Amino acid sequence: MNKDERLVKQIIPKSVDFSRWYTEIIRKAELADYAPIRGMMVIRPYGFAIWENISYLLDKRIKESGHSNAYFPLFIPESYLQKETEHLEGFSPEVAWVTHGGKEELEEKLAVRPTSEAIIGNMYSKWIKSWRDLPVLINQWANIIRWEKVTRPFLRTTEFLWQEGHTAHETYEEAQEETLMILSMYKEFVESELAIPVISGKKTEREKFAGALETYAIEALMSDGKSLQMGTSHNLGQHFSKVFNIRFEDRDQKLQYVWQSSWGMSTRLIGALIMSHGDDSGLIFPPRIAPIQVVIIPISVGNWKENVLPVAQNIESELKYIGVRVNLDAREEFTPGWKFSEWEMRGVPLRLEIGPRDIKGNHAVSVRRDTMDKEIISLDSLKQDVAEILKRIQKSMLEKALRFQLENTHEVQKFEDFKSVLDSKKGLIKAFWCGKQACEEKIKDETMGTIRVIPFKKDKEKAVGNCLFCGEKSDVLVYFARAY
RNA sequence: CGGGGAGUGGCGCAGCCCGGUUAGCGCGCCUGCCUUGGGAGCAGGAGGUCGUCGGUUCAAAUCCGAUCUCCCCGACCA
Structure with missing residues (x-):
């Protein structure tokens, strides 16, 4: 019977080898297949149907919150990408370049978009002249190329599909409000449609998006105890508006740079669905997203x-x-x-x-x-x-995942405890952090644990403690985990 | 990008060390019969330039080199 079961299931049990289970189930369930190009996959009909359901349900929310869809070019001139230094430095190792059109060498290389801030910033500078033009609330559904070193189906592929929102506002406050509104929309979407509970908060300086003022994210705990970033929302400040010269005449007739936000969620969500809900027998999709209910x-x-x-x-x-x-x-x-x-x-x-x-x-x-x-x-x-x-399945899947998340969230004070929890139980660890990048860096080097998010303050939580690494007094309680 | 492993019908593998008939096996697939409340059975059949390119040899899945792709463990990221 045991042998029969192996033949029958045709996949290695999740509990035996999580990584192999993950890749095998994707192929056996016909979600995706490897393409003959490094890091690229074909999303097969059964997998693409999930993406279609995600797109539909997310797009509805994006539109309901006042945004419109548009489409920008796949190529970005090198000079545009170079304008925001941090942005360029962040992305240059993973940009694919077009150097030839037919047999002719291009005068200026074209980047295949790794994200669209640069090309969109350029267009916004032409479109925005007055405070009356603001806010600009645009989203695009697109494919993205990032030449990643290590790839895994859905979680990190050379090409992936996503939506990216790009907004422009009159004030910092408005941009910030937008950034946080989207973050909570993402949280609501992922929890109610994908049945995956997430923690949301701010990213540290180290984990911040290249070129952003602040990055916020939602993170979810996968069933192998590792954390996955599922969506990000950035307050770009005026970084891009200054380099792309996106200016408007404000209500007091003064020339000002716009305040921007950008935010995105990708086909990685499908990977999250697989990893949060699946079991030894295979996939389990929440009804709201399931291609076949x-x-x-x-x-x-x-x-x-x-x-x-x-x-x-x-x-x-x-x-x-x-x-x-x-x-x-x-x-x-x-x-x-x-x-x-x-x-x-x-x-x-x-x-x-x-x-x-x-x-x-x-x-x-x-x-x-x-x-x-x-x-x-x-x-x-x-x-x-x-x-x-x-409906009951949808609800209880979220509850089950939430129970798992809570059971696998540990609070520690001492670094020794931190290390042993991370090694034995994995999961999320709540601990105080002094705010210094040096401590963050050293914790990472020693344990592979990184700060996933700095959660928003809740009243009832303990206000102060000691930094996990240096012991300094701190009022910043953060979530650590090993992450994908 | 470093360290390790692997590419042989659709899938999982054996053969390779030690070169030599027609490259095997299980599952799947096709045809027919028969079955069907948790992956049934029998009979017959199809499917391969052994990842790719080059070299050594009378002879290469097997030896040598290069290259592509995948997997695992690290450094980098959605």
Whole structure:
């Protein structure tokens, strides 16, 4: 039986080898495949459907909060990229360059965008003349190229898809407000749609986006105990407006530089979904994002095509009618048992089994992927029940992930404890930090632990402690973790 | 980019050290029969220039060199 199980699952259990489990499940579940170019992958239909759901649900929020979509060029002239020094230094090691058009060498190299601040800044300088033109609230859905040294499907690929928002405002306060509004929108999105609880806060100077005044991020704890940055929102200050000369005449007729923000989330979110929710049997997708929310498996016995199939088809169309993404697996060449495992591996949140026995009893058997709980539901109330169960799955997946996050968050005072917790239990560690980059750096060198975020102050939290490394008095409590 | 491992039908592997018939095995795939409430069975069949390029040799999956890609562990990042 054990041997059979291995053959059947075709993937290494997550608990045995997390890394291998991660890459194997991506290929076995047909989310993505390796392309013949270093660090590049093909997002296959089942994987792309997740991205489409993410895009749709996120785009709705972006628009509802007043932003419009636009599209900027893939190429950025070298001179533009060079204008913001920090920005250039941050990105130059990973920029891909276009040097030729056909056989002719270009007079000026073109960068394949690693992010679009530069090209957008340039355009904004033409568009913005008066305070009446502000704010500019633009988002773009695009692909990005970053020549990373080490790549992993979805988590870090040479090319990835994302949305990047770029806004311009009259004042620092407005830009800051936008930056934080987006951050909380990201948090809400990831928690309610992806069922992944996140911690949000500010990044340290060291982890800041190249060219930003301040960087904020949402971070989530993956089920192997490592942290993953899932979205970032930057207050760019006037760094880019000064170098791209984005000026406007303000209400007092004075010429001013605009205040900007930029923010993004990427296909990395799919990696986060895989790593936060999956188990030894494969993927588990939260219903809101799942490409297929319900799979119907007809139990093929006897003349099932006459008896069972029509009922299954009826259920399928009823569920479709109420907007459930449903798939009836009526393939003859596979047994029901085979299909059960297959769809479990592929993470479908709810399975409906319907066979002769069920039809006699006017019911179907539902099986939740997240808990494997079986429930017999009446065909008369099937639509409502399925919708209800999907909601419950969504909710309990978030709760489960949150429980995991809390259970794996430890508070430590001493560096010795910090090291042992990081080695044995992993997870997030809350500790005080004096604010000096030297301490941050040394902690990283010794433990591989980095400051993920400086959370926003909560009233009830202890106000002061001692820096984890140097022991100096501090009122900054931060989250450390080993990160992807 | 450093250190380690690996590329052989769709997937997982054996063969390589010690060069020599027609490159094997399991799963999957195709056809037929038979089955089907947790990955059924039998019979027949298809599918490979052994990652790529070059070298050594009468002869290369096997030896040598280069190169590409993947995986793991570090330095860098969404």
